[in-house]
Amino acid sequence: MEIEAAREVRTTCPYCGVGCGVLAKVAADGQVSVRGDPDHPANFGRLCSKGSALAETIDLDGRLLHPEIHGRRTGWNEALDLVASTFSQTIAEHGPDAVAFYVSGQLLTEDYYLANKLMKGFVGSANIDTNSRLCMASSVAGHRRAFGSDTVPGSYEDLELADLVVLVGSNLAWCHPVLYQRIAAAREKRPEMKIVLVDPRRTMTSDIAYMHLAIAPDGDVALFTGLLAWLGQHNALDRAYITAHTTGFGQALFAASALDLAAVAAATGLSEDELGRFYGLFAATAKTVTVYSQGVNQSSSGTDKVNAIVNCHLATGRIGKPGTGPFSVTGQPNAMGGREVGGMANMLAAHMEIENAEHRDRVRRFWSAPDIAQKPGLKAVEMFQGVADGRIKALWIMATNPVDSMPDADAVEAAIKACPFVVVSDVLASTDTVRHAHVRLPATAWGEKDGTVTNSERRISRQRSFLAAPGEARPDWWIIAEVARRMGFAEAFAHETPAQIFGEHAALSGFENDGGRDFDIGAYAGVDAVSYASLEPFQWPAPERAVQAEPPPEPVASTERHPIRFFASGHFYTADRKARFIAIRPITETRTTPDFPLVLNTGRIRDHWHTMTRTGKSPRLSQHIAEPFVEIHPADAQHHGIGDADIVRVSSPRGDVLVRALITPRQRQGGVFAPMHWTDQFAAKGRLDALTAPLVDPVSGQPALKHVAAHIERFAAKAFGFAVMRQKPERVDASYWAVARCRGGWRVELAFADATDWTAFAGSLFEAPSAEMLAYHDRDAGQHRIAAFDGEHLVGALFVAPGPVAVSRGWAVEQLEEVHASQRERFRIVAGRAGGERPDAGATVCSCFSVGANQIVAAVAAGCTTVEAIGDALKAGTNCGSCRSEIRALIQAGRVQAAE
Structure with missing residues (x-):
């Protein structure tokens, strides 16, 4: 039998919008390991903790491997026929707006493209929206208001070139760790570089912050309208830029001046001194980038927040230049790709506008569509309200879990449960959403999928497969195409490969595009299978021709790594090619009440x-x-x-x-x-x-x-518990429980409204009726410890106390993989403590090397006073680097304690 040689595949991380390159190595025995791709321009080899652990997430445990109808395993033909016929019948009886797709930033661009094409061009409804609505829709709206297009103007390199980086509602250290690492590295090289963190919490990102503004919730509009007014009052404007390249400045400045500095302080919860220092720093620093994320977007005033930020950059001419600009960082790996294909209910493909009749006609002609959606569809929240009130009678959910992630989640779950027909395409068999599906379709997962994603700096990268699809799992694009064919649209959905879909997507972006649309990757319209397979990461725009009609296009993509910055020439995508200031009046909103303070x-x-x-x-x-x-x-x-x-x-x-x-x-x-x-x-x-x-x-x-x-x-708990066990518990009879995978099995945190028979509880939790049980009970003190053994191996251990259980979690987890040959070793588990030679490592700080807080504190006491020294001593912080800010915090705490 021939043994397959080891191979390494270049792919892209499936987590946040940073879009890190990953090298996935498949050994000859099939074992997978991952490392950062040193040649990918998003991360240059860096990975965060999640990316570093990708190889641990590709097992088949819990996978949906076969199509199911009402919980019954079936074949693809029966399942697809049912989906197609039910959607077709619903449309025939109730109209196209009676059906909807709820899709995901976890989809690849090719999947997203076909879903959007099917719904908007062939069903004839715009009832397709995405969980990206929950993360960056306000950025899209703000960009379109200011620029005339959904254009993110900057590149990651700008974060390193800036002299001031303002982070607004963005905990980069935890949510976009590789960007945080890039900024931190740039600051170490240029200590004069300053970072301002605007966030109600002092998050781990504050570790590198020169200034932390602990702003009141939704105080951002007041903060940045106040900044605009301050810039005007202190003659810190770029009047030449404003005159040449913008409109609406006077109205915006007048609206911003509604609050004086004292009123801004009251609205933001910041002192006038803090505001003055921040405003002065912004005014004095020409190379400023403002990075914003969910703290800006996930708001009832999110679009105004975005435009308040953009207004300040337009007023100072800080856009389209190295080291400047407003910069939206997205939450999902392909939120940007979804925007490119029109994956939201109020967009058309290739950044065209559904409200624009010329755009609708162009897309209809390109697709040879029978009809094109004439108006925006239902956005995510509206969509599930439409499911609840019966307007939507057939719903297809792809690669997302709205029962947990949508607001008012219980109402969303009730709506899905009551919907006449629900289809879910997913990877897992038992998410909180999948369990309510009438039809379950097994989709391929990361490592099995093949296509493209676009990151937050508009860089398109390949996600390549390196694992065979398990069971009967199929790519999302294939599932969509098969349903479309069965609905009577075979000619328009004849795609056989993702390369063909990408080529069509690229061709549409360049179709009748004379430079009037920002999104243009027409250079890739003729991509074939070979060139698609070897496609290098590239940043758009990448038009088919370098020379286009006047006005001149923005920089054309090249094969070099020089970043492309939109608006360098001052040309925007509005009718007059000028950016629009948006007049915004800050409104202070109070939602708290005496009952909910x-x-x-x-x-x-x-x-x-x-x-x-x-x-x-x-x-x-x-x-x-x-x-x-x-x-x-x-x-x-x-x-x-x-x-x-x-x-x-x-x-x-x-x-x-x-x-x-x-x-x-x-x-x-x-x-x-x-x-x-x-x-x-x-x-x-x-x-x-x-x-x-x-x-x-x-x-x-x-x-x-x-x-x-x-x-x-x-919560008035009568008892608290902690348990470790080799098998995941099927049922936990406790008021509070939280289960997590650990080395050798599972761990569970517990709390109980009432005391119980702890030995019986442990037996049901461990599900090992034949195991040998050892127990310690001190009923007066409320202390109970029970351990179950199968021969020399621990099956499970339960620790119960009247307050939060003080046992070392790390030590208890380790016992699942230890051999317990002697009675003494077994009683040590019941005693709930390691021997003196096994000090408690403490809460885990470094996940990569399982280094605990107590170990770091001990190393600090022993003289390790830098993150690098801790790394040399314990390895903590030397792999993905995501824990470095926490290590610094422990070092600082140790210094303070020593000083006292």
């Missing part, structure tokens, strides 16, 4: 992604934070009688969750923060978006996920 801010953590369908498979990614939590300022915790590590009920008018309390001064008083990752698959009651309201920005339709009126109270 706190502001809940939602977001992400360092090592998990979205609803954990991928990262939840990796033991190391669950080491850092293994359960849902809420950050609370010490004063708020004291006021509500909450102690550190208590279980907390966080509630809003729409629902409640149970999470662990993390008391920290990094959180702004009056607000709380909780991550959105936990689902019914991983926690008892952790679906955070059950609390958020379907309140949206009126222009973009993006939900306001970061400003929710909330109440917190201590």
Whole structure:
């Protein structure tokens, strides 16, 4: 038998919008390992913790491997016929707007293109929207208002060239770690470079910040309209640029002047001194980049926030030049690719406008479509409201989990459950959304998929397959094309490869494009299979011809690595080719009430992604934070009688969750923060978006996920528990539980409203009736420890206490892989502690090398006073680098303690 040789494939990371290049190596025995691609211009070899652990997420555990109808395994033909016939019948009986697609930034561009083509060009409805609506729709709307097009003007290199980087609502250290690392490296080379962090929380990104502005929720509009007014008052404007390249400045300045500095301070929660220092720094620094993300976009005033930022850059002429510009960083790997193909309900393909009759006709003619959608469709929140009220009767969800990620998530789940026909194409068999599907279609996952993605700097890269598709899983584009053929559109969906789809997408971008549209990759319209297979990362635009009609185009893509910056010549994509200032009046909005007095801010953590369908498979990614939590300022915790590590009920008018309390001064008083990752698959009651309201920005339709009126109270637990076990528990009979994968098995955090028979509980949790049980009970003290063994191996161990369990989690997890030959070793587990030779490593800081906080603190005490020294001693921070900010924080804390 011939043994396959080892091979290494260049592909792209499937997580955030940084778009890092990855080298996936498949060994001769089939084992996969990953490393950063040193030649990819997005990351130059860097990877974050999630990217570094990609090889741990590609197993087949929990995979959907065969089509199913009502839970019954079936073949592709039956499933596809049912989808096509049901959608066709629904359209015939109720019209095209009775059906909808809800798609995802996890799709590849080729998938996205065909889904958009089918819905808008052949079904004849624009009822296709995407979970990217939840992350960057306000940026799209702001760009279109200011530039006449959805154009991100800058490149990552600008972040390194800038003398001032303003990070607004963007925790780069955890959410876009490689960009954070690039900025941190640039700052180390140029210490005069300054970073300002605008965020209600003092996140780990503040580690490199010259100034942290702990702004009040939704204070960004006031902050940046105040800046515009200040620039005008202090003669810090580029009047020549304003006159030559913009319109509407007078109205924008007049509106911005509605608040004086004292009023801006009141609206932002910042002092006048803080505002003056920031405004002065911005005015004095010509090379300024303002990076913004979800803290700006996920707001009921998100579009105004974007335009308030853009206004300041236009007013100072800081756009289209190296080291300058407003810079939206997207949350998903292909949110930008979805924008290119018109994947949202209010867009057409190739950045054309659905409201524009000329654009509609152009796309219709290119596609030879029978009809083209005549008006925008339902945006994400509206779409699920349409499902709930019966307007939408057939829904196809692709590569996303709206039961967990949409606002008002319980109402979304109820709508999906009541919908007459729901199709879900996904990778996993049992997400909170998949379980409600009438038809389940198995899609290929990262490592099996083949196509392209576009990152936040408009760079298109190949995602290449290096694994065979398992079972009967098929690419999303293939599934869409097969349904389209069965609906009667075979000629228009005759694609056999992703290369053919990409070529058509590129051709449409250049079709009748004389430089009047920003998105143009017409140079790739003739791509063949060979050139597509070897396609190098490139930044758009890449038009077919270097010479076009006047006015001259912006820089043309080349094979070199020089970044392309739009608007260098001052030409925009409005009718008069001038940028538009948008007049914005800041409005202070109060959502809190006496019953819900706190502001809940939602977001992400360092090592998990979205609803954990991928990262939840990796033991190391669950080491850092293994359960849902809420950050609370010490004063708020004291006021509500909450102690550190208590279980907390966080509630809003729409629902409640149970999470662990993390008391920290990094959180702004009056607000709380909780991550959105936990689902019914991983926690008892952790679906955070059950609390958020379907309140949206009126222009973009993006939900306001970061400003929710909330109440917190201590959950009166009678007992707390922690357990490790070799098998994932099928059922956990506890008021609070959170399960996470660990080395050798699973770990579970627990809390109970009432005491129980702990031995019986342990037996049901471990599901090992024949195991040998050892137990320790101190009923008066409420202490119980139970361990179960199968021969010399630990099956499971449960530790129960009246308060948060103090046992070392790392030590307990290690016992699952140890051999316990002697009775003494077994009783040590029941005792709940390692021997003196096994000190507790503490909470995991470095996931790559399993280095704990206690180890770092000990190294600091021993004389390691730099991140580099910690790396030399413990390896922590020397791989992906995502933990370096936390290491610095521990070093600083050690210095403060020593000084005291």
